[in-house]
C-alpha cells in the first residue's frame with residue numbers, strides 16, 4: 382500500500398499557532414470550556430482573528446454530538462464546516478490529518494484543528510467491546526496492555542526495573558511541564574511498590590485517563606521565516622487479522638506476523654517528510670503504559686527491534702540523551718484525554734522547535750515526531766520541522 | 768457444564784487461516800464463506816496476566832486469569848484463564864479448554880470458556 386503522501390504540486394502546510402488547556406481533572410469546567418480556552422490561545426498565538434479560519438476539525442472520543450460546534454459556538458466562529466472526528470487515542474491526529482489534507486490540496490488556506498476530552502472517571506466502559514466480551518471478562522483494557530508488556534519483556538530482555546525507569550524519566554520530565562497532571566518525581570522503588578494492576582504492570586506504570594484540550598492552527602505556507610512546518614500527518618488502521626487481537630488497543634497479540642500499525646504509520650510518515658529516525662531531535666510517543674513507550678520506540682525505529690532496554694539503561698531517551706522521548710512528561714505525567722492527547726503532543730513539539738519549552742527544552746531541536754496508538758486499532762505519526 | 772467443550776471457529780478455504788470467533792467472512796483475506804470448525808481444545812500458554820478489578824459490564828468473580836493461548840501452533844486465542852496467580856504460570860505451559868461461571872445477568876447464570884493448566888500439579 383502506498384503512503385498517503387503529498388499529491389504533485391501540493392501546498393506546504395505551516396503550524397501557525399498552538400494552544401493547550403492543561404491536562405488534569407477540572408470539576409468546575411465543561412468540555413466546551415476546555416476547548417474554548419485552547420482555541421483562544423491558538424488564535425492569539427497565530428495572531429489570527431475568528432473570521433480568518435475556513436474549516437474546523439475536532440477530535441473527541443467521549444464528547445458526544447456536535448462537540449466542536451459547541452466550542453466554536455461560544456466563540457462566535459460557527460458558519461464554517463465543523464467536522465467532529467473519532468479515532469480512539471488517535472482522534473486528534475485524525476483531525477490533524479484531515480485538516481492538513483484540506484490545506485495541502487488547496488481547498489482551504491487556514492483551518493483550525495482541535496482536540497477535546499473529558500473522560501469518565503473510574504474504569505471506563507467502552508462501546509468498543511461487545512456485550513458477550515464484557516460478560517466473559519474480556520473487556521479489561523489494562524490486561525491487554527499487560528500481555529503485550531509481558532511479551533516485550535520476554536522478547537527484548539526488558540526487566541520490571543526498566544519499566545520503572547521509563548516512569549521515573551517521564552515523571553521527572555513532567556515536573557517542568559505546567560500543563561501536566563502529575564508534576565512530582567517518583568522513585569523506581571515507589572513505582573515497583575505501587576499496587577499491581579495486571580502483572581507485570583503496576584499502577585504507576587499506567588497513565589490516567591483525564592481531561593484537557595489542545596488546538597492547532599494550520600495555514601498554507603507563506604514566506605514567514607522561522608515558521609514551523611507540518612511535514613507529515615499520517616494515520617493508519619490495523620491490517621486485516623484476528624478480530625479479537627488486531628483491533629485491541631495494542632494489537633499484535635494473536636498475529637505477530639502482521640506489521641505493527643505504529644511501524645506502518647512511521648514508515649509512511651518518514652517517506653512523506655523525507656526524514657528518518659536518525660534525523661529526529663525530539664519525540665513525543667504514546668506511553669499509555671511504561672512498556673508501550675519502549676515498544677513504540679522500537680516500532681518507530683529509534684532502536685533496533687529487541688533493543689528497547691538500552692534506550693533507558695543508557696539514557697538515550699532521557700533529556701540530554703541522543704533522542705529525548707517525552708520531554709513533556711508523556712501521558713504518564715500529563716494523563717490521557719483521548720481526543721486531545723495527540724494534539725497535545727504536537728503543541729509540545731512546536732514549543733520545543735520554537736525554543737519555548739522552558740525547563741524541559743531540548744536544545745537546538747529542529748525535527749520532532751509525535752506518535753499515538755490506540756483502540757481501533759489506530760496509529761498516527763506526525764512529523765514537524767523548522 | 769459437563770462434557771467436552773470445544774470452541775467454534777472458522778477455517779478459510781481461500782487462505783487457509785483459522786479464525787475465532789466463528790465468522791462467515793475471513794478477517795484475514797475477506798474470502799467467504801468460511802467453514803465453521805471446532806478448534807483444538809488443547810494448547811500452550813503464550814502470554815498471561817491477572818485481572819483484579821472487575822471491568823465494566825462484567826459480573827463474575829475476581830481475580831481471574833487472562834491470557835493468550837496458542838492452539839496446535841495454528842491459531843492464538845485471547846481467553847480467560849482459570850489460574851489467578853500469574854506467578855504459578857510459565858511460558859508454553861500446556862493448557863486445556865474448560866467452562867467457567869462468570870456471574871449472573873438478569874437471574875441467569877452466565878458461562879464462558881477458559882483455559883486451565885494441564886497436568887496433576889495444576890488446578
Ligand SMILES: [Zn+2]
Nearest residue numbers: 779782793796
Ligand atoms: Zn482467508
